[in-house]
Amino acid sequence: MADEDVSPQSSYHRDAIKTSVHNTSAQRRRQLAVAVGKERREALIRTKRLCREAHFDDNEASLEGDMNIEEERAVLNAQASQIIEDLKSATTYQYELSMTKGKGAAQKKVEALRALRRLLSKSEFPPVKAALQAGAVPLLVQYLSFGSPDEQLLEAAWCLTNIAAGEPEETKSLVPALPLLVAHLGEKSSVPVAEQCAWALGNVAGEGDELRNILLAQGALLPLARLMMSNKGSTARTASWALSNLIKGPQPNAATELIRIKGVLDAIIQHLRNLDDELVTEVAWVVVYLSALSEAAVGLLVKSDVVHLLVGKLAASERLHLLIPVLRSLGNLVAADSYMTDKVLVVGHNTTDQILLGLIKCLKSEHRVLKKEAAWVLSNIAAGSVGHKELIFSSEATPLMIHLLSSAPFDIRKEVAYTLGNLCVAPAKNAEQPSVIVHHLVALVNRECISGFIHLVRSADIQSAKLGLQFLELVMRGMPNREGPKLVEREDGIDAMERFQFHENEEMRTMANGLVDKYFGEDYGLDE
Amino acid sequence: MESSGGEELGLGSRWWIASRRRLMPDDPFFSAGNIERELLAKQVALDLTEDERYQLQKMEYECLVEGCGVKLKSYKSRQQHLVDKHKFPTTFEFYKKAHPSKHQRQKHQRRQASHPKEAANDTDMDVDRKSSKQIYQKYRPKKASLKEGKEAEMEVEERMDDLVSAVSKLSTSDSSPSSISFGHRHARGFAFVPRSIHQNRKQTSQSEAKG
Numbered sequence: 001m002a003d004e005d006v007s008p009q010s011s012y013h014r015d016a017i018k019t020s021v022h023n024t025s026a027q028r029r030r031q032l033a034v035a036v037g038k039e040r041r042e043a044l045i046r047t048k049r050l051c052r053e054a055h056f057d058d059n060e061a062s063l064e065g066d067m068n069i070e071e072e073r074a075v076l077n078a079q080a081s082q083i084i085e086d087l088k089s090a091t092t093y094q095y096e097l098s099m100t101k102g103k104g105a106a107q108k109k110v111e112a113l114r115a116l117r118r119l120l121s122k123s124e125f126p127p128v129k130a131a132l133q134a135g136a137v138p139l140l141v142q143y144l145s146f147g148s149p150d151e152q153l154l155e156a157a158w159c160l161t162n163i164a165a166g167e168p169e170e171t172k173s174l175v176p177a178l179p180l181l182v183a184h185l186g187e188k189s190s191v192p193v194a195e196q197c198a199w200a201l202g203n204v205a206g207e208g209d210e211l212r213n214i215l216l217a218q219g220a221l222l223p224l225a226r227l228m229m230s231n232k233g234s235t236a237r238t239a240s241w242a243l244s245n246l247i248k249g250p251q252p253n254a255a256t257e258l259i260r261i262k263g264v265l266d267a268i269i270q271h272l273r274n275l276d277d278e279l280v281t282e283v284a285w286v287v288v289y290l291s292a293l294s295e296a297a298v299g300l301l302v303k304s305d306v307v308h309l310l311v312g313k314l315a316a317s318e319r320l321h322l323l324i325p326v327l328r329s330l331g332n333l334v335a336a337d338s339y340m341t342d343k344v345l346v347v348g349h350n351t352t353d354q355i356l357l358g359l360i361k362c363l364k365s366e367h368r369v370l371k372k373e374a375a376w377v378l379s380n381i382a383a384g385s386v387g388h389k390e391l392i393f394s395s396e397a398t399p400l401m402i403h404l405l406s407s408a409p410f411d412i413r414k415e416v417a418y419t420l421g422n423l424c425v426a427p428a429k430n431a432e433q434p435s436v437i438v439h440h441l442v443a444l445v446n447r448e449c450i451s452g453f454i455h456l457v458r459s460a461d462i463q464s465a466k467l468g469l470q471f472l473e474l475v476m477r478g479m480p481n482r483e484g485p486k487l488v489e490r491e492d493g494i495d496a497m498e499r500f501q502f503h504e505n506e507e508m509r510t511m512a513n514g515l516v517d518k519y520f521g522e523d524y525g526l527d528e
Numbered sequence: 529m530e531s532s533g534g535e536e537l538g539l540g541s542r543w544w545i546a547s548r549r550r551l552m553p554d555d556p557f558f559s560a561g562n563i564e565r566e567l568l569a570k571q572v573a574l575d576l577t578e579d580e581r582y583q584l585q586k587m588e589y590e591c592l593v594e595g596c597g598v599k600l601k602s603y604k605s606r607q608q609h610l611v612d613k614h615k616f617p618t619t620f621e622f623y624k625k626a627h628p629s630k631h632q633r634q635k636h637q638r639r640q641a642s643h644p645k646e647a648a649n650d651t652d653m654d655v656d657r658k659s660s661k662q663i664y665q666k667y668r669p670k671k672a673s674l675k676e677g678k679e680a681e682m683e684v685e686e687r688m689d690d691l692v693s694a695v696s697k698l699s700t701s702d703s704s705p706s707s708i709s710f711g712h713r714h715a716r717g718f719a720f721v722p723r724s725i726h727q728n729r730k731q732t733s734q735s736e737a738k739g
Contacts, residue, residue: 292553324561335550369561383546422546433543470544
């Protein structure tokens with residue numbers, strides 16, 4: 001790179017950064033901007049170097065490009081091993097003596113740890129395996145001992161964090177470090193250290209069930225919950241994220257234990273009011289798992305402000321990574337407890353109108369996840385009272401879903417089918433045949449939904465096929481003037497049903513044959 | 529009547545019964561959303577702004593073989609494409625310019641300076657690949673420092689020194705490649721693949737069974 005291009009640029013950046021750091025207090029955003037800028041430059045420099053050597057005007061051998069990558073890896077691995085050897089010798093008494101000032105020894109340690117941390121922070125080829133082989137974990141545990149300077153603790157925890165972010169085997173290698181990491185979550189440690197340890201533990205918890213259980217047994221839940229309650233945004237966010245990984249199950253006990261901790265629900269409510277979307281997102285994920293796994297949590301959540309706050313976010317936000325956990329939390333709550341449709345999402349209430357708007361927005365989204373999960377939530381609301389069905393039916397959701405039924409990918413069509421069908425049946429009393437809401441059914445049929453359901457009958461997924469058959473049953477029973485069978489036949493419904501004539505699945509056979517016999521038997525067509 | 533995903537609707541399942549369906553967090557129904565979470569988290573760790581991210585997604589590497597027209601997402605994946613589809617040998621040497629003029633060199637180097645984002649593209653893609661291996665698992669190797677005041681300032685100074693020295697190393701003419709090409713349109717330098725290379729390729733692809 002020509003010097004004249006770079007130097008003025010870099011000194012400009014240097015000045016800009018100096019200014020931003022000098023100014024006033026260490027405000028989080030500015031620090032983050034500095035850190036972000038720093039990391040971005042690091043990423044650019046590193047990859048730029050790689051790119052440059054690898055490209056060679058596209059004339060050089062691509063193998064040479066590969067060799068450079070291999071070389072780089074080897075260099076990083078060697079560097080990591082070297083630093084670890086340095087760190088090992090730095091823990092010896094001899095080393096301490098050899099430093100004229102005690103301060104010098106501590107500084108050397110921190111610098112070495114920092115160098116190791118930087119190596120492990122590389123987004124391409126962090127030399128994690130080499131570090132582990134050289135004995136990084138027991139070494140870092142030593143550097144994590146209580147009484148060490150904060151800088152040292154921070155760097156050591158950061159190294160462990162990035163080791164834990166690697167392959168499963170690499171994460172598992174942190175097991176000897178877990179008790180100490182958990183211990184540093186407590187109030188004896190400074191907040192930045194606790195936060196960094198929470199991050200490391202979040203990575204460990206995210207690895208799998210086994211590690212989660214170890215962490216729970218070691219008492220990680222309570223101190224993480226305490227950190228989650230922090231007023232400091234980054235701490236609350238990191239702790240929330242770590243907690244979401246810790247309680248995600250499949251066992252429900254951690255979730256139940258969490259909601260029982262005093263102050264947790266209040267903290268959740270408070271954080272959901274925060275303007276920082278990232279914090280709201282992480283807390284929403286905690287709610288996702290609480291609502292999915294813990295009956296106790298569901299009971300508390302549905303009666304709290306959480307629902308209203310989540311609905312507000314659903315209606316107002318455009319950010320995918322926030323909408324996903326918000327939508328899912330609401331979905332879980334609606335699915336789990338009839339209190340939601342009975343008492344919270346009452347027809348006519350503002351919250352109800354808002355959630356519908358939010359769900360409609362998700363149906364219109366380009367993101368498949370939002371469409372699918374919103375349809376699922378709608379299907380559960382549509383399983384509520386007739387009032388709910390009418391509310392949904394008369395909203396923009398219906399034409400959107402009708403369109404999705406014929407055009408969307410299979411998984412979305414299936415969810416939409418559940419919703420549309422739910423709109424057409426009144427709640428069943430006892431074990432009777434549920435009654436048809438005729439004017440809903442007629443409207444859907446007139447907008448050509450039959451073919452969408454017949455398409456489902458033809459699908460390989462048995463559950464969907466059954467859904468399709470059940471809808472056809474509704475049509476043939478419920479359409480006025482006995483029009484149903486004709487309409488079904490017109491869309492090749494008989495053909496679709498006869499597919500199950502000799503099907504291996506007995507239930508499907510019985511159902512399909514029963515329908516064909518009943519509606520297309522000897523009497524069919526004789527009424528004309 | 530409630531039922532979980534995957535179970536049949538219960539009694540009277542001949543008929544449509546509207547009931548709530550509850551799903552467990554590890555239900556495959558949620559996997560797409562879970563993946564989104566992981567991918568987004570990884571991108572945050574790289575500290576790219578939304579604009580840069582958007583631009584990176586538009587980055588393309590065009591296949592060097594005229595008429596192919598395939599666009600790849602990274603330098604590496606294009607190389608892979610050339611090897612796989614067009615049987616380029618992995619050690620193949622392209623048409624080499626011996627000694628470009630100083631003007632030529634400066635022109636190439638300046639292009640590099642104006643397209644730094646392309647470099648980040650590789651990182652981003654790699655991260656995406658990595659993250660897709662770690663589905664529903666933990667994430668967030670910590671990248672950014674949230675140190676207070678002075679420390680951050682000192683770190684920044686250090687980083688600037690690193691940056692400047694690294695960059696100055698890059699500009700050493702000894703180690704600089706004979707010509708560099710950057711920017712979206714890599715293929716611009718290869719819209720025409722010289723005959724000598726076509727022939728060369730045939731020979732080498734015969735001699736190298738793997739291609």
